[in-house]
Amino acid sequence: MSNTKKIAGDCPSLGDDPKCRHNHLHTQGEGVRTFPQPILVTRPLLPPIPAITRRMEDIWGAQWLTNMGKQHGILEAALTQHLRVPHLSLLCNGTIALLVAGKVLDMQGEVITTPFTFAATPHAVNWTGAEPVFADIDPVTLTLDPKAVEAAITPRTTTILAVHVFGMPCDVHALAHLAAKHNLRLLYDGAHAFGLEVEHTGIGNFGDITAYSFHATKLFHTAEGGALACGSAEMHTRIERCKNFNILSEETVGGVGINGKLNELQAAVGLAVLEIMDDERERRARIAAIYREVLGQVPGVTVQPVLPQVTRESLQYFSIRIHEQEYGLSRNALHAELKKHNVLTRKYFYPLCSTFECYKKLPSSRPENLPVATRVAAECMALPFYGALPDEDATTIASMIRDMPR
Ligand SMILES: Cc1ncc(COP(=O)(O)O)c(C=O)c1O
Structure with missing residues (x-):
């Protein structure tokens, strides 16, 4: 995963000094790199x-x-x-x-x-x-x-x-x-x-x-x-x-x-x-654009579409779907791999609400009644998405998904 290496401009360690406190990638064993601090899936927008x-x-x-x-x-x-x-x-x-x-x-x-x-x-x-x-x-x-x-x-x-x-x-x-x-x-x-x-x-x-x-x-x-x-x-x-x-x-x-x-x-x-909403929306639009650019062409990855009828996006979540056959790893495996590298994604929305103890006995909860939802729940994940996520980190996360060994 050498192409996921990120170098902070002002850090003399080039990311390889374990004492460095920048949240950029560090070598771990055989050239595998990871963020020193967890990248959370979201962070609250905190006004001054x-x-x-x-x-x-x-x-x-x-x-x-x-x-x-x-x-x-x-x-x-x-x-x-x-x-x-x-x-x-x-x-x-x-x-x-x-x-x-x-x-x-x-x-x-x-x-x-x-x-x-x-x-x-x-x-x-x-x-x-x-x-x-x-x-x-x-x-x-x-x-x-x-x-x-x-x-x-x-x-x-x-x-x-x-x-x-x-x-x-x-x-x-x-x-x-x-x-x-x-x-x-x-x-x-x-x-x-x-x-x-x-x-x-x-x-x-x-x-x-x-x-x-x-x-x-x-x-x-x-x-x-x-x-x-x-x-x-x-x-x-x-x-x-x-x-x-x-x-x-x-x-x-x-x-x-x-x-x-x-x-x-x-x-x-x-x-x-x-x-501060407008600034936050601008930042998120930029991160979404980075994710779309890097992941848009990766076989087996579908990025959240912007539907033609949408004239203003909500920009609250950024989801992708992993098609195991084509991508070579399941969504669950990718989720676990990213976690090892300190990238915390969410398996949204898994499990389906129809599988909860309180609802699973309803006749409509049978998986045969919900084939698309059942498949999507196994494929979908939400990526880290908040304005304070630096562009370089968004690029790195997307590159990790593109280049994950499989
Ligand atoms: C789809 C959906 N509906 C309802 C809610 C409930 O909202 P709240 O947490 O404000 O009660 C949430 C919360 O995240 C949600 O994601």
């Missing part, structure tokens, strides 16, 4: 501390810590504009956002969803009292295959819960058509889709409701947080009430609600993160 303290002083001055305060209001307005959606409600995390969406949509009976997602997606269905029904995914977009969705519809189906996985948009037109044809609610889990635009339209404009996650691992974050976007003012009012215990006035509770509020400290973090 003064951008936080300035807002903390504001919060302390106002003596208002939560319950839709000033920072909350500013952030909600800023994000409504940034995401280009008609209505937006901030929530305390993405999972509670999904639960609130499920409640206001009266999600009951069967909910058709994807197994190729984070655990929160089917868990939200289960928590609202409905039953997840897993349908297979499209082999290119890795999102719900509309044909599989249609085949899974029964008289008990009330809702489609589709995920824009890795920021790749679902087939929003086909799913809208299905929802209208069968009178179903259409909820999108947009946890990976912050900033994504399809045909110059913010992704939160599609379906009845779109849920976002602002977890620390996301591109835009509030440490923990989330939001719901919707098109109707009436739905927005229901969400606002539901996230605040469904309290209508001092003496009236309008129904069952929950505490889903995002507090002032979270909002302050979000406002500071928003200020």
